[in-house]
Amino acid sequence: MFNSIDSLTAFVHAAQLGSFSAAARHMGKSQSTVSEAISQLEIDAGVALFDRRTRQPTLTAAGTRLLSHAQHVLHSHAALRQQALALQSGEEAQLSIVLSDTFQSQAFETLLTAFAERFPLLRLECLVGEDDDVLALLRSGRAQLGVMRAQGRYQADVSAQALPGHTAMALYVGAEHPLAQAAQVNEAQLLQHRELRLSTYTSSPAGPHSPRCWLAPSYLLLLELTARNFGWAALPTWLAAQFGHGQLVQLNTANWPQATTLDLVWLRTAQLGPAACWLIEQLQHAGHTAAAR
Amino acid sequence: MFNSIDSLTAFVHAAQLGSFSAAARHMGKSQSTVSEAISQLEIDAGVALFDRRTRQPTLTAAGTRLLSHAQHVLHSHAALRQQALALQSGEEAQLSIVLSDTFQSQAFETLLTAFAERFPLLRLECLVGEDDDVLALLRSGRAQLGVMRAQGRYQADVSAQALPGHTAMALYVGAEHPLAQAAQVNEAQLLQHRELRLSTYTSSPAGPHSPRCWLAPSYLLLLELTARNFGWAALPTWLAAQFGHGQLVQLNTANWPQATTLDLVWLRTAQLGPAACWLIEQLQHAGHTAAAR
DNA sequence: CAGTTACCATCGGCTTTACCGATAGATAGG
DNA sequence: CCTATCTATCGGTAAAGCCGATGGTAACTG
Numbered sequence: 225m226f227n228s229i230d231s232l233t234a235f236v237h238a239a240q241l242g243s244f245s246a247a248a249r250h251m252g253k254s255q256s257t258v259s260e261a262i263s264q265l266e267i268d269a270g271v272a273l274f275d276r277r278t279r280q281p282t283l284t285a286a287g288t289r290l291l292s293h294a295q296h297v298l299h300s301h302a303a304l305r306q307q308a309l310a311l312q313s314g315e316e317a318q319l320s321i322v323l324s325d326t327f328q329s330q331a332f333e334t335l336l337t338a339f340a341e342r343f344p345l346l347r348l349e350c351l352v353g354e355d356d357d358v359l360a361l362l363r364s365g366r367a368q369l370g371v372m373r374a375q376g377r378y379q380a381d382v383s384a385q386a387l388p389g390h391t392a393m394a395l396y397v398g399a400e401h402p403l404a405q406a407a408q409v410n411e412a413q414l415l416q417h418r419e420l421r422l423s424t425y426t427s428s429p430a431g432p433h434s435p436r437c438w439l440a441p442s443y444l445l446l447l448e449l450t451a452r453n454f455g456w457a458a459l460p461t462w463l464a465a466q467f468g469h470g471q472l473v474q475l476n477t478a479n480w481p482q483a484t485t486l487d488l489v490w491l492r493t494a495q496l497g498p499a500a501c502w503l504i505e506q507l508q509h510a511g512h513t514a515a516a517r
Numbered sequence: 518m519f520n521s522i523d524s525l526t527a528f529v530h531a532a533q534l535g536s537f538s539a540a541a542r543h544m545g546k547s548q549s550t551v552s553e554a555i556s557q558l559e560i561d562a563g564v565a566l567f568d569r570r571t572r573q574p575t576l577t578a579a580g581t582r583l584l585s586h587a588q589h590v591l592h593s594h595a596a597l598r599q600q601a602l603a604l605q606s607g608e609e610a611q612l613s614i615v616l617s618d619t620f621q622s623q624a625f626e627t628l629l630t631a632f633a634e635r636f637p638l639l640r641l642e643c644l645v646g647e648d649d650d651v652l653a654l655l656r657s658g659r660a661q662l663g664v665m666r667a668q669g670r671y672q673a674d675v676s677a678q679a680l681p682g683h684t685a686m687a688l689y690v691g692a693e694h695p696l697a698q699a700a701q702v703n704e705a706q707l708l709q710h711r712e713l714r715l716s717t718y719t720s721s722p723a724g725p726h727s728p729r730c731w732l733a734p735s736y737l738l739l740l741e742l743t744a745r746n747f748g749w750a751a752l753p754t755w756l757a758a759q760f761g762h763g764q765l766v767q768l769n770t771a772n773w774p775q776a777t778t779l780d781l782v783w784l785r786t787a788q789l790g791p792a793a794c795w796l797i798e799q800l801q802h803a804g805h806t807a808a809a810r
Numbered sequence: 811c812a813g814t815t816a817c818c819a820t821c822g823g824c825t826t827t828a829c830c831g832a833t834a835g836a837t838a839g840g
Numbered sequence: 841c842c843t844a845t846c847t848a849t850c851g852g853t854a855a856a857g858c859c860g861a862t863g864g865t866a867a868c869t870g
Contacts, residue, residue, distance in 0.1 A: 226522075226598065226601070227521055227522040227523055228520055228521060228522070228856095228857090229519075229520040229522070230520055230857090232597075243816090243817075243818095244817080244818065245816075245817060245818080253857095254858065254859050254860075255817085255818075255859095256818090256819080256820080256821095256859065256860080256861095257857070257858055257859070259818060259819060259820085260819090260820090260857085260858085261857085263819080264856095268601070269601040269604065269605060270601065270602075270604070271601070271604045271605060276818070276819090277866090278866075278867090279816080279818090279865080279866045279867055280817080280866095280867095281817090281818080284610075285609070285610035286604045286610045288610065289600060289604065289610040289611070290597065290600055290601060290604070293593065293596055293597040293600050294597060296593040296597070297590060297593045297594050297597055299593075300586065300589040300590045300592075300593050301590050303586055303589070304519075304525075304586035304587060304589075304590055305519065307582060307583055307586050308519070308561070308562040308563065308564070308583060309563075311562065311563070311564045311579045311582065311583070312562060312563030312564060316578070317578040317579050317581065317582040318578065318582070347582070521828085523828090536845095536846075537846080537847065538845075538846060546828095546829075546830085547829070547830050547831075548830095548846085548847075549829080549830070549831080549832095549847090549848080549849080549850095550828070550829055550830070552847060552848060552849085553828080553829085553848090553849090554828085556848085557827095569847070569848090571837080571838095572836080572837045572838055572845080572846060572847090573838095573846080574846090574847080
């Protein structure tokens with residue numbers, strides 16, 4: 225039968241081994257089964273697949289042509305079965321995680337290579353969000369895991385776990401900004417210039433420091449605005465170092481730079497799959513190398 | 518059953534239509550068959566594919582993930598069936614043709630686009646050979662069709678058919694060759710310089726014109742040697758025009774350039790498939806535009 | 811040149827399963 | 841509340857997949 229995977233398997237094995245009997249042994253079936261399966265296959269195809277004049281049946285030209293197609297079918301079918309096996313073992317179908325830009329993605333990538341080996345079929349989605357956006361994405365079910373700046377406290381349905389290491393935040397201006405030349409900058413001076421501040425999609429920002437204030441939803445966008453001298457901003461130092469291209473100047477201000485810890489957060493109500501649990505475990509143990517810059 | 522294509526078809530249709538009954542109607546089977554097939558599929562997969570709490574069953578996350586794999590299987594299976602259908606209708610599995618470099622390939626390509634549409638699954642192989650190499654490839658079964666310089670007569674097992682149009686052959690030297698400046702060249706002068714002559718793999722060349730003679734198995738290689746001023750050669754004019762890059766000079770000699778007709782040849786004993794017959798027919802009719810430059 | 815071995819095709823019988831129609835429970839819409 | 845439509849389930853039937861046995865054939869061997 226053309227519609228039976230087993231028939232195609234018999235065909236491919238017979239073609240590769242050059243023997244129906246060997247294919248039957250290989251599949252744990254009787255020789256007559258393989259012979260009949262291939263006969264039926266030839267009836268369905270309307271052409272002979274094997275030349276049986278010799279002792280060892282050899283593929284005909286048509287058989288050669290169909291063999292590659294049959295192998296393709298078997299490959300995709302094997303992928304289907306493997307995916308089913310992964311799902312059967314409880315593996316989630318898709319894992320979405322939200323990362324804050326304060327979390328250095330570069331170090332995270334080494335962990336991802338191990339993740340790809342461990343869960344080769346899992347679809348992974350990486351989102352970027354800050355602060356309450358992260359929590360909103362978790363609550364909406366859009367994501368299962370988040371990495372965000374440590375909040376003082378969380379609502380009852382949120383599990384949080386501190387990641388080892390720190391992320392430093394500092395104040396920056398563009399190289400052409402008036403404050404760029406100042407050796408020391410106090411808070412009064414800051415208030416006289418425009419602040420570039422992180423906003424989130426879900427909530428309006430808390431009372432702005434500066435009366436003149438621009439908002440952007442990502443640190444990368446803030447960095448761009450800062451580099452174009454539109455104002456000063458608090459940015460992760462690693463982001464400024466990696467994407468600042470020397471156009472940023474760090475301000476020397478009291479209480480800055482500040483060290484921030486990162487929290488790994490997830491919903492207490494959502495039962496996490498093995499991939500999410502594996503990620504959590506890896507992040508909190510090998511996380512030393514991932515979070516420390 | 519995971520091993521049945523029909524089950525996967527039922528699964529995919531049900532997922533796309535959002536209804537087992539609709540899928541059953543679409544497949545010409547009863548509703549219970551589809552229901553049982555998907556049930557069995559879920560047992561094999563070990564996960565639920567559909568969420569049946571609502572009236573219209575909707576895919577679960579695992580079902581969504583498996584759906585794409587199942588579709589992939591069905592696509593490759595459809596390709597298999599289509600190939601089988603093509604072979605069943607008598608279409609050859611592979612067509613190999615040998616083209617002489619005297620046949621302008623550029624014009625041939627327009628014919629090939631039509632060929633690709635007419636026989637989308639056929640594997641086509643284009644070989645290059647000259648004179649008796651073409652016939653040797655036909656006899657060995659390596660190729661089914663050949664285009665070569667018209668020979669005076671052929672052996673009994675070869676069918677030959679003149680292609681409309683002509684191919685001009687002319688004598689060339691490189692721009693730096695001693696003969697390049699001559700307004701007129703006679704045969705005695707030619708004999709004083711090295712001839713670059715076409716040889717074939719199968720037979721030693723007929724008595725050379727020139728006592729100093731280099732041999733090469735393809736016109737393109739001859740052209741290269743000529744351009745480097747190693748001697749004079751008889752080349753197809755279209756080849757010299759297209760690949761000579763202005764480095765070739767055509768000699769003004771009695772009896773040159775010569776017009777050569779091309780023959781389409783095949784073995785009388787080999788029964789040709791529809792694709793080969795189609796090509797023969799196209800070449801001798803629409804061949805006007807293909808062979809005429 | 812037999813003898814042997816391994817191979818394939820075929821047949822009868824058994825088991826499995828794919829399929830259908832009927833039926834019952836459930837859900838959305840009038 | 842009623843109806844139409846959906847899915848799940850059950851029993852019966854036809855088909856298929858599968859096996860073991862048998863016979864014929866090609867290659868190897870002494």
